[in-house]
Amino acid sequence: MAVKKKRTARKTSFLSKVQKSSKVRKVRAKIKSKKAELKKLSREYKATLKSESRRLAR
Helix, strand or coil, X not given: CCXXXXXXXXXXXXXXXXXXXXXXXXHHHHHHHHHHHHHHHHHHHHHHHXXXXXXXXX
């Protein structure tokens, strides 16, 4: 039987390299900013809804 050669662990895995790449970082930043924008918009929308309903209730 042939003896299987054990693969030694690489210092940096492919995944960690990918996560460190600038493209990924840029995309993640973009996602973050878009999420923040959405949050802001939904907050504004909720506020206007509240004020409008209050105004109409009178």
